[in-house]
Amino acid sequence: MSRLEAKKPPLFISEPLTRDAVSQSLSLLSGILKSSYGPAGRLKQLHNGVGGCVCTTSQSSALLGPLSISQPVLRVLTASVQNHVSRFSDCGLFTAILCCGFIENFRSLNVAPFTVIRISKHLLSLCMDYLKSEACACRVSVDFSSVETLVCLVRSILTSKPACMLNKTEVDHLTTLVLKAFIFTVPCHVETNAVLGKCIIVPVKGRRVVDSAVLPGLLIEMPEIQLGKPLAVKRTGSNMIKMALFSVSMSGDGFNPEEGTIAVHHGVSLEVSELNQLLNVGKQLVKDEVGLVVCQKVMHPSLKQYLKENGVIAVDRAGLSLMEPLGRMTGSKPIASIHSLPPGCYGSLKDLCIESFASKHFIRLITEDTVICSLILCNRSETAWDELKRVCETAEHVLQLTMKEPLALLGGGCTETHLASYIRHKSSSLPASTFKDLDCSQTQYQLVADGFCRSLESVARSLSHNDGETLTDMVYGHCWFVPSGSPCASSWSDLVSKCGCGMNGNTEDLSWRFLQGQSGSPIIQGCPKESSIKVTDLLTLDCFAAKCSGLQVALETANLILDLSYIIEDQN
Numbered sequence: 001m002s003r004l005e006a007k008k009p010p011l012f013i014s015e016p017l018t019r020d021a022v023s024q025s026l027s028l029l030s031g032i033l034k035s036s037y038g039p040a041g042r043l044k045q046l047h048n049g050v051g052g053c054v055c056t057t058s059q060s061s062a063l064l065g066p067l068s069i070s071q072p073v074l075r076v077l078t079a080s081v082q083n084h085v086s087r088f089s090d091c092g093l094f095t096a097i098l099c100c101g102f103i104e105n106f107r108s109l110n111v112a113p114f115t116v117i118r119i120s121k122h123l124l125s126l127c128m129d130y131l132k133s134e135a136c137a138c139r140v141s142v143d144f145s146s147v148e149t150l151v152c153l154v155r156s157i158l159t160s161k162p163a164c165m166l167n168k169t170e171v172d173h174l175t176t177l178v179l180k181a182f183i184f185t186v187p188c189h190v191e192t193n194a195v196l197g198k199c200i201i202v203p204v205k206g207r208r209v210v211d212s213a214v215l216p217g218l219l220i221e222m223p224e225i226q227l228g229k230p231l232a233v234k235r236t237g238s239n240m241i242k243m244a245l246f247s248v249s250m251s252g253d254g255f256n257p258e259e260g261t262i263a264v265h266h267g268v269s270l271e272v273s274e275l276n277q278l279l280n281v282g283k284q285l286v287k288d289e290v291g292l293v294v295c296q297k298v299m300h301p302s303l304k305q306y307l308k309e310n311g312v313i314a315v316d317r318a319g320l321s322l323m324e325p326l327g328r329m330t331g332s333k334p335i336a337s338i339h340s341l342p343p344g345c346y347g348s349l350k351d352l353c354i355e356s357f358a359s360k361h362f363i364r365l366i367t368e369d370t371v372i373c374s375l376i377l378c379n380r381s382e383t384a385w386d387e388l389k390r391v392c393e394t395a396e397h398v399l400q401l402t403m404k405e406p407l408a409l410l411g412g413g414c415t416e417t418h419l420a421s422y423i424r425h426k427s428s429s430l431p432a433s434t435f436k437d438l439d440c441s442q443t444q445y446q447l448v449a450d451g452f453c454r455s456l457e458s459v460a461r462s463l464s465h466n467d468g469e470t471l472t473d474m475v476y477g478h479c480w481f482v483p484s485g486s487p488c489a490s491s492w493s494d495l496v497s498k499c500g501c502g503m504n505g506n507t508e509d510l511s512w513r514f515l516q517g518q519s520g521s522p523i524i525q526g527c528p529k530e531s532s533i534k535v536t537d538l539l540t541l542d543c544f545a546a547k548c549s550g551l552q553v554a555l556e557t558a559n560l561i562l563d564l565s566y567i568i569e570d571q572n
Contacts, residue, residue: 008571016073016567017107025071029078030100036063037093038463039159056163056383059390060092061085072567080557088546089397090157095550097462101455102558109451111444117559118438119448124555126426127419131409131548137476138418140541142406147179149408150399152539154178156411157395163387165380170209177375178392181214182399184373196403197371198325199396204358205385207378215355218325219362219374220294220315225354231363233352234291234311241291241349244341245332247323250278250316251298278303281338286310290346292365294318294326296334313352315363329365329372401545409547411540412500413460413470413479417515420453421477457515463500471496473510478503480512502538 016022035042036058046055046066055062064078064085077099085092106116130136142149154175158166166174185197202219204211236242252274282303285293292313293299299316307314318326323334332347351366357376364374377392379385402408409415427449435442460479461470468484478499496506504510 011569011571013567013569016564017103017562022071022073025069025074026100026103029069029074030097030104032063033060033093033096033100034462035465036060037097037459038465039162040463040465041162042465043163054383055386057387057390058093058161058163059387060096061089061390062387064092064096072569073561073564076561077557080553084549084553088401088543088549089394090543090546091550094459094542094547095554097459098455098551098554099558101458102452102555103561105451105455106448106558106562109447111447113562115438115440115444116448116562119440119445120452120555120559122434122438123423123427123449123452124552126423127551128548130419130422130426131544138410138415139544140408140410140539142402142408144403144406149541150179150402151175153398153402153408153541153543154395156540156542157398158391161387161391163384164391165384166209166388173210174212174388174392177212177214178395179399181373181375182396184214184216185371185396186403187371188369195371196400197373198328200322200325200372200374201389201392202357202362202374202376203385203389204360204376204378205382206380207358209379209388211357211376211378213357213376214373215364215376216370216373217364217366218322218329218370218372219355219364219376220318220322222315222361222363225361225363231313231352231354232311233313234289236289236291236348241352242289243292243294243330243332243347243349244285244290244345245323245326245330245334245347246293246295246338247297247334248295248336248338249297250281250295250300250303250338252278252300252302275300275302277338279306281341282306282310282312284341286312288341288346292349292352296320296323313363325372326365329367329370398543398546401543405545407544408541409544410478410501410503411542412502413463413481414477414499414501414503415542415547416456416460417472417479418477420456421472421474423449423453423456454516460500461515470515471512472515473499473504473512475510476504479515498538501540 013019032044036044041058043056043058044063046057046062047053048066055066057063060081064082067078069075069078077096081092081096081099084095102120106113106120109116111119131139140149142153144150155171158164158171158174158178181199185199187194187197199214200218202221233241252271278300279302285307290312293307293315295314295316296318297316299314304314304316326332327334327347330347330349333342333345335341335345348367349365350368353364353366355362355364358378375392377385377389379388410418427446430445432442435445438445457472460472463479464470464481466484469482471480471482472478473480476499478501480496480499482495498505
């Protein structure tokens with residue numbers, strides 16, 4: 001009999017943010033995230049220590065998942081960021097860095113946490129009202145009748161992840177492909193509840209990025225296909241190809257012992273009985289003039305041979321990921337049993353053709369009005385391909401979000417510094433009634449507002465990884481980066497040419513100031529002016545929906561953590 005241990009009482013940790021272990025862990029996580037941020041971010045290699053694949057990345061979606069985090073406070077933070085990324089795909093590092101900044105700046109204030117939370121919520125409402133107003137000077141309208149803004153948006157996403165190892169030619173090529181793929185997924189005939197299609201990414205590793213291509217329709221790999229021979233496929237009287245889609249295994253060993261027991265008469269072979277049933281299904285498919293059969297799992301070789309002899313193309317091992325787009329583009333209903341073919345289960349295709357890329361051979365399914373396309377994505381190494389796949393999926397999702405809300409925010413740190421300038425101006429001119437409603441003094445409000453602005457500016461500073469100075473101008477409130485090792489100059493205008501987003505040049509007298517990390521004397525800030533927005537090839541843009549959500553998630557998570565008074569851990 002095993003020895004029984006006495007049950008241990010739970011561990012109570014009061015005021016967790018005052019503990020050194022929590023502070024050190026938060027500072028370490030913040031440093032990892034900041035060093036990964038932006039086009040010049042430092043790469044991180046993730047591996048499990050006992051072998052297996054190594055992931056080289058600077059993306060939050062790949063970074064946060066494998067990290068082993070023991071501190072409950074940090075688990076709350078990372079879970080919030082991961083939830084944001086699962087919904088928006090973009091601005092994960094922005095959200096995490098900003099949340100760390102809020103926590104670090106707010107906890108150092110000599111202001112009660114509940115007062116900080118009230119004031120910070122008011123500051124967030126000022127930001128959101130400004131971002132959603134027509135007067136906002138850091139947002140850009142996206143015109144879908146022109147590709148200029150969309151090109152800037154996609155290019156900004158592709159160039160933000162250095163682990164993709166892309167040069168300018170490759171970025172331009174992929175930007176065109178991603179936009180083309182997105183356009184393929186937009187329905188031609190808009191209905192009341194129009195639904196966007198889907199882009200399927202097909203991996204081709206070990207090839208040049210410029211070999212990537214996009215095709216309308218769906219590609220399914222068929223290694224056994226014979227090139228050089230015409231693709232003979234059975235058609236219906238209306239010259240369409242009827243298709244059947246099976247989600248059940250057709251391998252002939254479909255009996256699963258976990259589903260229970262089965263009684264078999266003496267002399268009856270279960271395998272032969274199963275094969276006979278499969279062949280009966282094949283005969284029914286031939287009789288119904290089916291030209292293409294696709295199976296999610298394995299198909300018995302005898303059934304494949306029978307279908308081939310009767311002019312039916314059989315594709316197996318299609319995989320779960322293709323079932324939904326296959327059903328959607330062809331109208332097929334997945335068949336879950338080999339014992340009955342439900343009425344109306346067949347779909348239809350306009351045509352089939354063979355495509356070949358590198359050493360891989362595919363069959364391409366084409367319908368009359370498809371909103372499904374295939375992006376053949378190439379890269380030189382497996383780890384760079386994995387990173388590029390995540391980036392292309394992010395770009396597609398961002399375009400979908402932008403179609404719902406056709407706006408973008410200025411990138412390169414300019415939205416963060418502009419918002420900080422706006423909040424500093426706005427908070428200095430609030431009526432006394434605001435402080436009364438928030439039950440705080442004007443001094444407390446200014447302290448929290450300064451911490452709020454410094455948190456935003458710390459995100460902009462994180463884009464610089466070369467020890468150069470980071471500036472903001474006092475006219476537009478944009479972010480400017482001075483290269484490291486720059487010689488002394490009488491004017492900062494001699495050292496900077498463009499702001500972070502690329503909109504403003506150094507042609508004006510802009511009155512600069514440093515972006516400082518620590519609190520100091522209050523900064524007097526006028527209302528930042530609106531730039532004459534003109535979309536150029538070099539403009540850096542961020543997703544409006546993702547960044548607005550990231551701002552809200554960062555503050556709400558920081559407030560939740562600041563409000564923690566106890567952590568209770570089960571010791572058993």
